[in-house]
Amino acid sequence: MLSSELKDLEMNGFIVKKVSVGYPVTIEYQLLPYSETLQEVVGSLSKWGIQHREKIRHEMSENVSKKQ
Incomplete structure (x- = not known):
């Protein structure tokens, strides 16, 4: 792969x-220099990934709190 x-x-x-x-x-x-054209796209995906991970963590902690 x-x-x-x-x-x-x-x-x-x-x-x-x-x-x-x-x-x-x-x-x-x-x-190669052409790969630098992806910098903005990869940066946006990275920012989204961090935001999404925090959302999931927040939701998981809320679920744990509700069960207690």
């Missing part, structure tokens, strides 16, 4: 795969 996602990111110009020959063979992925 991860391999498929990395291939998609590479195909769409977000990352580049770098293979170092030797023993062992190492594979690294580097962000």
Whole structure:
């Protein structure tokens, strides 16, 4: 699954795969400048995730309080 996602990111110009020959063979992925166009989107998702986690925690604590 991860391999498929990395291939998609590479195909769409977000990352580049770098293979170092030797023993062992190492594979690294580097962000390309185009990946910076996602900064606002990822930031918004992160902000939403934090907000959602707090909502769930609040709801869970309210449920525990009601049961007591």
